[in-house]
Each structure stands twice: as C-alpha cells, then as structure tokens.
Amino acid sequence: MPLTGEAIDIRAATAADDDAIAALNRAAFGGEDEVGIVERLRGDDLVAVELVAVRAGAIVGHILLSHLPTTMDGRPVNALALAPMAVLPGQQKRGIGGRLIEAALDEGRRLGYAAVIVLGHPDYYPRFGFSAALASKLASPFAGEAFMALELVPGALAGQAGSVTYPAAFGL
Template sequence: MSDDIGIRVATAADADAVDIIIRAAFAGTDFGHQGEAELVRMIDGDGDTLVSLVAERDGVIVGHVLFSRMDVDADGQPLAAAGLAPVAVRPGLQGQGIGDALIRAGLDVLREQGIAISFVLGHEAYYPRFGYSPELAARFASPFAGPHFMAMMLDSGAPWPLGGRADYAPAFGRLG
C-alpha cells in the first residue's frame, strides 16, 4: 500500500462517500445489484456496526471496510463474533493493498474489542491470507454455509469450537 493512504474510523459525515465507493467497487460484479451499499446503511441504522473504517488519500475516501455484530453460539455458549462485509476500494486503486490494510486494521480493532471470532462470505483464494478458514466455518450451521463461508479465531492460540450456529446481523436477512 502506498504511503499516502491513511486509515481512520468512519464518521456519519462519510456516509455518502462510502456509499459511492461501495457502488463503484461492486458495479459489474456478481454483487452489481448494489445491495452492498444499502446493507451498510441498514447495519448502521440497526446499531449493529462494530467496526467501520475508511482509507483516505489526500482527504478523499478511497476505501471502506465494515464488520458487523453476529449472533454466534459455539459449543453451547455465546461467542462474541463479527461478520466482515463489505470491503470496497475505488476502481483504479484496487490491487494496491488498500483493502488488505483496511481488513487488517479492522481485525486489530475487533481484537481490542474482545471479539473472539470473525466470519466472511467471500473469495476462497483471498481471505485465507488473513487467517480465515472454510474448515472452521464448516463447524457452524448458517444460511451462508458453503465453500465461500470462512471464519477465523481472532486469538490465533484459541482452540477452535467443535460446532455451533452463526447468524449475521438482521440486515443481511432483509437484503433483497
């Protein structure tokens, strides 16, 4: 990532710029229905945002990542959990490490918050570099179960739960 990119906590004043970045990043993809931008607004409106970070270059927002609260039970006990979705970088700046830096910074904040596990539904060749594992996620019943559903323990030394249930924030279920 270039040195002129800074990462900070997103504010309410950033909402429109974040919306534009997400819509541009997901245009022409499998998620081209633009649901990701609406999802961010719904999660925030519901109060389920745990971490929302923006990447800036020269005062202009060029990327965003969101982690939202999840309802997770592991081995019969509640487990503090976060879902990663979405991460977006302005087209033309993708592939330069901005998304990577946003995800790593977000994971650090989750660790500081005491979140134990994070889930993502995404590309199986991209997310394992952060520690996400389809094998760990497969231990959890979820509507999103499958090869693209991955999880990681935020304390790398923590034992993997034997099984459980993982539900994303309610906004995911309302996304049409």
C-alpha cells in the same frame, strides 16, 4: 501493484463520510445491495468497527465489521461479520484492502471480540488467517470455500458444532 509513495490513511469512518462510502460501495459492487446493508447495519446499531482508507483527501476504501450472533456447542461467541469491504475500482490490487482488513481485525481484537466471519473470495481472505474449515462447523445460510472464519482469540470457535444468525440487516 503494491502501494509505493502513496500516503494512505486508515481511520474510523464518521457520519460525514456516509455519502462517499455509499458511492464507493456502488462503484465497487455495481449496485445498491451493499449500500443498503451498510445503512441497515448502522440503523440497527450493529456496527462494531467501520474504517475508511483515505488517499489525497478522498475515500478509496471502506470496511465494516458488525455484531454477528454466534454460538459454539451452545455457548455464545463474541463474533463479528466482515461485510462489506470495498476498494474503489482503479485503486484495487494496491494493498489498500489488505491494510483495511488488518486494521479492522486489530480493532476487533482491541475491542475484545473473539472471532470474525466472512463470505468472501476464497483466494483472498485466507492470507489473513480466514479458514473455510473453521467455518464449516457453523450452521449458516452460507457454506463452502467462500464461507470462512478467523479466531481473534485462539480456541474461540473450538467445538463440535455451532451457528451464526445473520441480522435482518443482511436481507437474508
């Protein structure tokens, strides 16, 4: 059900939000993996965009975009990894995740990034323009329909073959 009559604010995450973000990721993903990824990305100074969705003073959603070394035909591409993105169980399917994604992509564009890469649900992310076909040209630890790319700058991923190198923070 879409958001109706609920004030959801999307804002930049702050250090004061860290505990609530960790609790949200534990609840959404059922474990510590994403919590660890977020902590390591922050510790390695790789975070480019980190936003939270706030409803009635509580954090109900979180998204993080981090620097992702990417090349296409040998040239560097200023790219980001979208991971993780979480919405509190019980608040899902209300448009919060979509608002977070759109706001994060807008911020990535504003900051001058050219592309975003995600490993996510193939039935969800294409509605925002992500494409498995576009990502299929990128050598990576991932492949298939869940590995998708989005150009923030048209033609940023044009070429024959490229690669992404996930930072150690992802634990791959």
